[in-house]
Amino acid sequence: MRTSILKKVKRIVIKIGSRVLTGDENGLDHALISRLAAETATLRRQGREVIIVSSGAVAAGRKELGIEGRPKSIPQKQAAAAIGQSHLMRAYEEDFGRFGHKVAQILLTRDDLSNRRRFLNARATIDTLLGFGVIPIINENDTVVVDEIKFGDNDNLSALVTNLAEAHLLIILTDIDGFFDSDPRANAGAKLIPLVKSITRDVERAAGGSGSAVGTGGMATKLAAAKKAGQFGVPTLMLNGMIPGILTEAFTGREVGTLFLPARESLNRRKHWIAHTLRPNGRVIVDDGARTVLSRKGKSLLPSGVVRVEGEFDRGACIRVCGTDGAEIARGIADYSHAEIERILGRRSSEIEAILGYKYGDEIIHRDNLVLL
Ligand SMILES: Nc1ncnc2c1ncn2[C@@H]1O[C@H](COP(=O)(O)OP(=O)(O)O)[C@@H](O)[C@H]1O
Numbered sequence: 335m336r337t338s339i340l341k342k343v344k345r346i347v348i349k350i351g352s353r354v355l356t357g358d359e360n361g362l363d364h365a366l367i368s369r370l371a372a373e374t375a376t377l378r379r380q381g382r383e384v385i386i387v388s389s390g391a392v393a394a395g396r397k398e399l400g401i402e403g404r405p406k407s408i409p410q411k412q413a414a415a416a417i418g419q420s421h422l423m424r425a426y427e428e429d430f431g432r433f434g435h436k437v438a439q440i441l442l443t444r445d446d447l448s449n450r451r452r453f454l455n456a457r458a459t460i461d462t463l464l465g466f467g468v469i470p471i472i473n474e475n476d477t478v479v480v481d482e483i484k485f486g487d488n489d490n491l492s493a494l495v496t497n498l499a500e501a502h503l504l505i506i507l508t509d510i511d512g513f514f515d516s517d518p519r520a521n522a523g524a525k526l527i528p529l530v531k532s533i534t535r536d537v538e539r540a541a542g543g544s545g546s547a548v549g550t551g552g553m554a555t556k557l558a559a560a561k562k563a564g565q566f567g568v569p570t571l572m573l574n575g576m577i578p579g580i581l582t583e584a585f586t587g588r589e590v591g592t593l594f595l596p597a598r599e600s601l602n603r604r605k606h607w608i609a610h611t612l613r614p615n616g617r618v619i620v621d622d623g624a625r626t627v628l629s630r631k632g633k634s635l636l637p638s639g640v641v642r643v644e645g646e647f648d649r650g651a652c653i654r655v656c657g658t659d660g661a662e663i664a665r666g667i668a669d670y671s672h673a674e675i676e677r678i679l680g681r682r683s684s685e686i687e688a689i690l691g692y693k694y695g696d697e698i699i700h701r702d703n704l705v706l707l
């Protein structure tokens with residue numbers, strides 16, 4: 335199964351973690367980046383397109399600034415990223431250049447991808463670069479991000495880029511052989527799981543945090559990324575980036591690392607973007623009848639099923655849809671603002687115009703803009 339999945343893969347997003355790029359020391363491991371460049375060149379010769387999501391800016395920069403351990407404050411982290419990002423790009427430029435490959439830097443914030451126009455723009459840029467045979471190197475724009483517009487970690491970013499670039503496979507290179515049934519750093523008897531068919535709660539429970547001073551998120555964020563990619567119909571392969579030759583070996587069919595299979599039913603690009611890239615601004619609470627109709631019949635959310643609205647948002651915002659028990663059941667783009675919903679909730683759609691004096695449509699969220707979770 336692995337061989338048949340990997341054979342079809344033409345466009346790959348490769349996420350490289352800070353630990354892989356910086357090794358045990360602070361500062362970039364140039365020998366390792368050269369090796370990855372050689373392996374990437376082999377993948378390119380096999381006719382595959384490669385997009386890299388690279389961490390390591392903060393880890394590289396903190397050495398330059400003489401910061402020991404993790405940066406103490408956000409401005410320190412941002413300063414480290416500002417200096418480290420240019421070192422990172424220079425390393426990629428030099429090392430990939432030796433194999434005749436040009437690289438391009440793309441720095442993103444969540445805000446960029448939340449705006450559909452900018453999302454499509456970023457995608458066009460990536461397509462154009464790939465068309466020119468250039469390898470895009472993507473990172474979060476750490477120097478400008480504040481909490482509200484942060485992806486948070488590059489595992490998450492790599493899953494969103496997989497959707498953005500319509501890639502066929504997400505590869506996560508980290509400092510460990512794959513996903514284990516418990517954190518191997520805490521439990522010497524932990525066993526590698528070569529294939530994960532579905533990321534269930536039990537699987538998630540086995541994922542611990544980062545084992546190092548430079549990594550962000552550890553295994554938990556990697557599973558979340560694999561889940562997001564899977565919902566878009568894309569498998570994820572987690573490999574130990576410290577092992578020479580691992581990238582090319584993975585494509586020979588040898589069972590290395592952990593392969594996460596995609597979900598059986600995948601979301602289309604737009605729904606994936608609504609569910610994972612947009613940040614919800616508020617929520618509506620719906621009654622049990624609406625909950626059943628949404629979850630079982632895939633219908634739109636009408637004002638009659640809404641019992642409460644929370645938060646302030648405009649028409650066009652992404653909002654959560656929750657049951658009366660508070661559980662989030664869906665997410666979608668609201669056709670009415672919070673103030674408008676306040677006035678029409680619990681009423682029939684035919685009454686909207688009489689109440690508001692105008693009407694955008696019958697739905698609070700149209701089913702085309704609604705994603706069940
Ligand atoms: N179940 C698990 N299987 C494998 N690794 C795990 C698990 N739980 C936690 N980890 C930790 O996750 C670490 C990798 O994540 P992280 O340090 O964030 O690396 P990266 O810089 O590659 O993102 C591993 O080194 C390991 O200590």
Ligand SMILES: N[C@@H](CCC(=O)OP(=O)(O)O)C(=O)O
Pocket residue numbers: 350351352353388389390391392393415473474476486487488489548549550551552
């Ligand atoms: N954007 C940050 C990386 C954040 C991150 O997620 O790091 P990692 O867990 O090592 O992939 C940087 O370049 O330092």
